Amino acid sequence: MSQAPLALVERDDDLARLVERAARAEALAVDVEANGLFAYRPRLCTIQLAFREGDGIAVAVVDALRAPVAPLAPLLGAAGPPKVLHDLTFDARMLAEAGAPLAGARDTSVAARMLGCAATGLAALLASELGVTIDKQLQQHDWGRRPLASAELRYLADDVLHLLALDARLAERGRAIGIEDEIAEECAYKLATALGPPRDPRPAYARIKGAQALDPEGRAILRRLVAARDAAAEEADLPAFKIVGSEVLLELAQRRPARADDVRAVRGAAAGRAAACVAAWLRAVEQGRSDGDVPEEERALFLQVRPPRRELAARRAMETRITGWRRAEAKARKVDEQVVLPGHCAQDLVEIALAAGSGGDAAAAAIARIPGLGARRLARYGGALAALVSAPPSSEPPGTAT
Template structure:
């Protein structure tokens, strides 16, 4: 378990505002676009016990996503911060950090990543997505939760909008506000149910786990490996798809757009399947019009020069070790299913999938090794640690 899980007590969130110090509803400009206005917003919200929070990026339209807007507020009083217009967002740090109010979000991983692009912290969070999942909601999307619980329908028109464009019109601003204004009320309902089921601690620990994992380095993949079916191509086909994928990546980076907007994976696969020899062969394909002639010529030359990519295969664990792990996972899954049924709660709340996999992989069979599994939490360890140890030993045939 991480240091934060061991040292920080779980906060039982109380979703109410202090009446004497509730934020004053101010008449603001449609968007906050200056540092001065940002400082005023932070002062307005600093005494709140919780605020709704959401971030929007432009990852569908840029090579690297930018933090474009940040919506934050309480109830109907939600401010839209134009994060592209303000160079210094540091006044937000005390509000967004661990010592600030509870931030109610939906998908803490995304918000954490977006805030980190501007060196902003995020702590003291309640994630309604995690809570809904642990409470067994069939559909954990925000739109579905708001419609089922409050009869609120979020418009889908702007779900894929380019939030990096300016200016934003009033319907777009209304959409941004609507995503946040109901979050505190939703959190209150979910928290109440979590308390009834004795799951508030588990929700807190899982949210903390997601926060910590959000900024871990992502695995680096060669562009061609993202093309479906590429590994099944012949050697020459793999050489072409790799060269084209690399060329597409360079063009996308220079144009500051996502690679899929230059050419789809389907087109790259079809090009490789046809094994083109010359530029005119590639130009017969629809979907490569945004690839310059020079980039395509370079790709064909690279395919001939470099040949197929080297595919590194990790050696599989010994058969005995694979069988041992499979037996462990089977025992843990059977126990989790029975425990969830007995307590009438969701299986992920009993033991998240990532914890189950890590438990099955511990190399030392003792409580210290089990307690070191990230995202497990002290409560689960105290409640089930001895049981898990017995299950693992039994799966290994150890008495």
């Protein structure tokens, strides 16, 4: 199938014509690029679309810095044709923020994982499934730069040009082993998760590795240091990590410097772009000392109380039990373990098992509500899963009638 000339869309009227053409397609390949490695707040820079038109593939690059994105909403939403993306999480978030949220999306990375592919990156899959080689040298390019050069446009086009063919190949493989429903369910779950609130509600400073070991004053200082770094990053319009690393801020919170020389003694705290922030670090330390602790409403999110040993042992036993059952069932069906039970469903199952009164009807009802489990798995495994969470951990995993 041939490729039509690449279209660069920069004007409203051109975008309207593109939407009209693409709306008639059977499916639409979608990819986006942003400038998150080069700006404090990432901006959607380009949207790449590909669809079958006549005897060829039409490819368009929408310049999201010059053309409005909102007119794409009907096309990318539920009313438009099915969308095909590779690893849709980032794309879905950026499109939603720009006013054109995704619906009805398929993810080739999900299909590849369910099929047990050894490598699930786009370049690896195109090579293994279609014998197509694409260049990924611009993977960390600053897509906010203008004008877009011809080499950049070719790179953008390559990310969607073969995506429909890859989707068709993976779908064919999925149908051959009867897992198309599980693939669709996982794609829907992944999209819903991408568009929903973050799973970790803790503020950024609380997610820094090692922060949990700080005393109250230390975590108050770390909170102030992260805020100071964000202010510097916003002023410079750079990602926060390009000002200074989180591990440096953690060390400053541990040492609590009182003088500029003390700051300079911490490796990286006064180097590069952080050299202009020495006074800001000192102010943050002083403010944190004055605070004494993080605000009360954040304290519960920051502190993670380690469960009692008995609870930890019960959790490990149930995880082992579920993992063993999933592995045995996957082996019997000759499918990947994620087809039988995705990891996120397994974790929800553990929580159901540990909940008080999780046996019987209560367990069955809770299992039916697990996000991403789906009607197909519930019908096939509902009884076995209820038995898994209800039986004593020391007993043998229940069998499954297949």
